[in-house]
Amino acid sequence: MSDSPAITHGAPQAEGHAHAAHPPYLRHHFESVEQQADTTNFAMWLFLLTEIMFFGGLFTAYLIYRNWYYPAFVAASHQLNIFWGTLNTLVLITSSFTMAMGVWCAETRKRSGLVLCLILTFVLGLGFLGIKTIEYSEKIEKHHVPGFHYSLNSFLNPDSDPAAKAAGDKPLPLDMARHTEVYFSLYFAMTGMHALHMIIGISILGYMIFRARAGAYTTGHVTFVENFGLYWHFVDIVWIFLFPLLYLISRHQ
Amino acid sequence: MNFLSKENGLLSWLLTGDHKRIAMLYLISITFFFFIGGALAGLIRLELLTPQADLMATDTYNKVFTMHGVIMIFFFLVPSVPATIGNFLIPMMVGAKDLALPKINLLSWYLYIAAGMLALYTMITGGVDTGWTFTTPLSTHYVNTNVLTTGLAVFIAGFSSIFTGLNFIVTIHKMRCPGMTWFKLPLFVWSNYAASILMVLGTPVLAITIVLIALERTIGIGVFDPTKGGDPVLFQHLFWFYSHPAVYIMILPGMGVISEVISTFSRKRVFGYTAVAFSSVAIAVFGFFVWAHHMFIMGISNYSVIVFSLLTMLVAVPSAIKIFNWTFTLYKGSITFETPMLYAFGFMGLFTIGGMTGVFLGTTGTDIHLTETYFIVAHFHFVMVGGMLMAFLSGVHFWWPKMTGRMYPEKISQLAAVVTFIGFNFTFFPQFILGTLGMPRRYASYPPEFQVLNVFSTAGASILGVGYLLPVLYLTWSLKYGEIAGNNPWQATGLEWQTQSPPLTENFPVTPVMDHDVYDYEWLEGQKAKEVASVG
Numbered sequence: 126m127s128d129s130p131a132i133t134h135g136a137p138q139a140e141g142h143a144h145a146a147h148p149p150y151l152r153h154h155f156e157s158v159e160q161q162a163d164t165t166n167f168a169m170w171l172f173l174l175t176e177i178m179f180f181g182g183l184f185t186a187y188l189i190y191r192n193w194y195y196p197a198f199v200a201a202s203h204q205l206n207i208f209w210g211t212l213n214t215l216v217l218i219t220s221s222f223t224m225a226m227g228v229w230c231a232e233t234r235k236r237s238g239l240v241l242c243l244i245l246t247f248v249l250g251l252g253f254l255g256i257k258t259i260e261y262s263e264k265i266e267k268h269h270v271p272g273f274h275y276s277l278n279s280f281l282n283p284d285s286d287p288a289a290k291a292a293g294d295k296p297l298p299l300d301m302a303r304h305t306e307v308y309f310s311l312y313f314a315m316t317g318m319h320a321l322h323m324i325i326g327i328s329i330l331g332y333m334i335f336r337a338r339a340g341a342y343t344t345g346h347v348t349f350v351e352n353f354g355l356y357w358h359f360v361d362i363v364w365i366f367l368f369p370l371l372y373l374i375s376r377h378q
Numbered sequence: 379m380n381f382l383s384k385e386n387g388l389l390s391w392l393l394t395g396d397h398k399r400i401a402m403l404y405l406i407s408i409t410f411f412f413f414i415g416g417a418l419a420g421l422i423r424l425e426l427l428t429p430q431a432d433l434m435a436t437d438t439y440n441k442v443f444t445m446h447g448v449i450m451i452f453f454f455l456v457p458s459v460p461a462t463i464g465n466f467l468i469p470m471m472v473g474a475k476d477l478a479l480p481k482i483n484l485l486s487w488y489l490y491i492a493a494g495m496l497a498l499y500t501m502i503t504g505g506v507d508t509g510w511t512f513t514t515p516l517s518t519h520y521v522n523t524n525v526l527t528t529g530l531a532v533f534i535a536g537f538s539s540i541f542t543g544l545n546f547i548v549t550i551h552k553m554r555c556p557g558m559t560w561f562k563l564p565l566f567v568w569s570n571y572a573a574s575i576l577m578v579l580g581t582p583v584l585a586i587t588i589v590l591i592a593l594e595r596t597i598g599i600g601v602f603d604p605t606k607g608g609d610p611v612l613f614q615h616l617f618w619f620y621s622h623p624a625v626y627i628m629i630l631p632g633m634g635v636i637s638e639v640i641s642t643f644s645r646k647r648v649f650g651y652t653a654v655a656f657s658s659v660a661i662a663v664f665g666f667f668v669w670a671h672h673m674f675i676m677g678i679s680n681y682s683v684i685v686f687s688l689l690t691m692l693v694a695v696p697s698a699i700k701i702f703n704w705t706f707t708l709y710k711g712s713i714t715f716e717t718p719m720l721y722a723f724g725f726m727g728l729f730t731i732g733g734m735t736g737v738f739l740g741t742t743g744t745d746i747h748l749t750e751t752y753f754i755v756a757h758f759h760f761v762m763v764g765g766m767l768m769a770f771l772s773g774v775h776f777w778w779p780k781m782t783g784r785m786y787p788e789k790i791s792q793l794a795a796v797v798t799f800i801g802f803n804f805t806f807f808p809q810f811i812l813g814t815l816g817m818p819r820r821y822a823s824y825p826p827e828f829q830v831l832n833v834f835s836t837a838g839a840s841i842l843g844v845g846y847l848l849p850v851l852y853l854t855w856s857l858k859y860g861e862i863a864g865n866n867p868w869q870a871t872g873l874e875w876q877t878q879s880p881p882l883t884e885n886f887p888v889t890p891v892m893d894h895d896v897y898d899y900e901w902l903e904g905q906k907a908k909e910v911a912s913v914g
Contacts, residue, residue, distance in 0.1 A: 152480075154474065160553075165479070167548050167552060168544060172544060175544070175579070176582065179582035179586050181583065181586075182582075183590075185612075185615075189612060193607075271598060272599065273598060303607060304606070304607035306606045309599075314593060318586070
């Protein structure tokens with residue numbers, strides 16, 4: 126008897142207890158469909174807990190350094206493009222909506238609706254990454270990527286930088302200006318890790334679109350779609366925290 | 379027909395979803411890594427036989443102790459009991475057919491193997507010399523060794539550990555058989571549950587810390603880099619936020635083994651079952667709030683030092699509750715001295731010494747004197763080798779008949795247990811003295827006056843090596859020639875003993891019902907009487 130028909134071989138239902146009454150997606154070590162759905166759901170929530178701890182390390186670092194280098198964080202946050210940031214937030218929230226609709230379609234067994242929702246979510250996810258690329262290239266042009274070519278110009282001579290000038294920045298002392306690099310280190314680490322989660326999510330979405338077209342999720346067994354939905358909303362929520370912390374809260378000082 | 383004899387192709391093992399087969403795969407893999415780590419430990423002890431750095435260059439020595447630490451901690455101690463014995467037994471102890479997520483369980487083993495191969499690759503292509511603690515800015519700016527691949531290996535091994543922990547928590551919550559309430563769970567399950575909480579909450583923090591180190595080394599971000607305003611002490615906080623709870627990930631499952639063994643060989647219910655169960659949870663909770671005691675000399679504020687010192691001493695309370703309750707379990711029990719019990723006694727003594735010296739180190743004044751000396755090395759090895767490894771061997775012997783259906787040879791294994799105990803004390807006790815005399819850790823050479831004790835330690839290590847080789851030999855031998863064990867050779871009460879050995883793939887012919895109390899030896903006598911009546 127195999128534990129999980131998808132990964133083992135041989136005759137999966139040749140022996141053992143009677144499977145006749147069970148739906149085909151009930152794995153043999155569960156007593157009932159309810160237990161199976163309940164279990165995988167709980168596992169997903171636990172996995173999201175580990176994700177919170179993963180991002181928690183970054184948020185801790187942000188909290189500490191923001192306290193220490195407040196003027197540097199204010200000046201550096203003026204360099205972020207609030208238009209693209211807001212647009213991206215909208216894109217991402219919309220993708221969460223289409224994902225939630227997708228889960229509903231799966232639950233109510235609407236195959237074409239599910240496929241459409243997944244494709245929309247996929248496209249919006251790619252759109253988010255596209256906008257993020259535009260923002261990253263701005264940072265590269267201005268030498269605001271930490272590391273070798275980092276430039277302090279925008280913070281030592283704010284008048285030479287349109288964004289800093291528009292915000293009315295005063296020149297920072299050299300010592301504090303150098304700490305803007307910490308801000309951008311955190312900016313790239315946090316948004317980069319978030320983008321990595323988006324890329325993973327989009328890849329899974331691609332796989333799901335094919336499976337959904339084959340009707341795999343509209344049989345009443347919707348755990349996979351539901352759990353992926355949880356993951357997608359989680360990645361969304363991380364952005365909901367990143368956006369104000371990086372773009373908004375230090376802006377009007 | 380059982381889970382071993384069912385199908386025998388290589389693929390039936392490599393693609394299995396059966397928790398028992400995955401446990402066996404893990405058992406073989408972690409034994410392999412244990413002997414790699416052990417060989418490195420042997421090199422360290424050989425180098426320290428003489429005061430000069432003569433066996434190897436000092437930078438080679440740095441690599442050897444780093445790889446010893448990385449392999450022993452991430453590839454042996456963390457997965458040891460949970461991934462092998464725990465994987466095999468937790469579903470059986472709660473009366474389930476398998477872990478909740480069999481594919482994730484298999485994935486966890488593959489991640490472990492991938493990470494292990496990467497670590498070996500690192501070792502062959504030049505190694506890493508930062509110490510297993512990856513201290514910044516050393517690891518990010520000043521060494522040219524393979525920090526990145528080692529970091530990646532630890533990162534991947536971390537996911538393997540997260541998946542094991544997650545699987546355990548879900549299984550214990552959702553897969554218990556009818557009648558199996560929380561307070562009928564064996565204490566082994568409780569302690570693995572506590573360890574799983576630590577794995578699930580702690581490991582991701584290590585993961586992000588490694589990511590930040592990697593980004594700092596490659597593109598040069600500045601989160602830990604003081605030249606940019608980053609703080610290396612933040613690295614210490616994040617690293618120890620995982621790595622201190624990690625020692626409880628390592629020891630808690632071992633404590634679970636000891637509870638089972640002590641109860642079985644004293645023929646008594648564990649004294650203060652509820653207290654022992656909750657002490658596991660308490661260790662897990664307190665374990666998250668003591669990490670900064672690794673940083674007393676690193677410039678954290680005096681107030682933090684006082685708070686963390688106090689919290690550190692509080693962890694000693696639940697640990698002591700366990701030791702006391704095991705002792706009271708022995709009191710008026712009918713004790714027998716089979717091999718698992720000998721190892722359990724070894725555990726109790728050595729863990730107590732290791733734990734008490736931990737309290738010395740939690741005291742700030744003493745810590746500032748003793749930190750970074752051999753006292754730390756001795757303390758850590760008393761807990762991990764004297765404690766955890768003894769518990770692991772105890773568990774392997776105890777459940778060997780269940781896993782393989784064969785008994786191990788009793789006399790020679792008792793000898794091995796005694797040899798291990800003697801060898802251990804010879805190896806590590808002198809290191810307490812060396813530490814108090816001020817010998818620093820992590821150096822290839824030392825002043826000549828320390829040589830006598832170092833010779834003792836190296837001699838002890840060779841005895842210890844024999845003690846570890848013996849079980850490998852006779853356990854392998856017993857696979858073919860051992861006596862047939864029968865279902866319940868120890869007359870133990872756990873559900874896993876009430877089914878055949880080795881078990882069926884589905885563990886139980888019918889879903890069991892837990893209709894008696896845990897560790898209920900009178901119930902077991904009753905069952906036996908019933909069987910005799912029905913046969914005769």
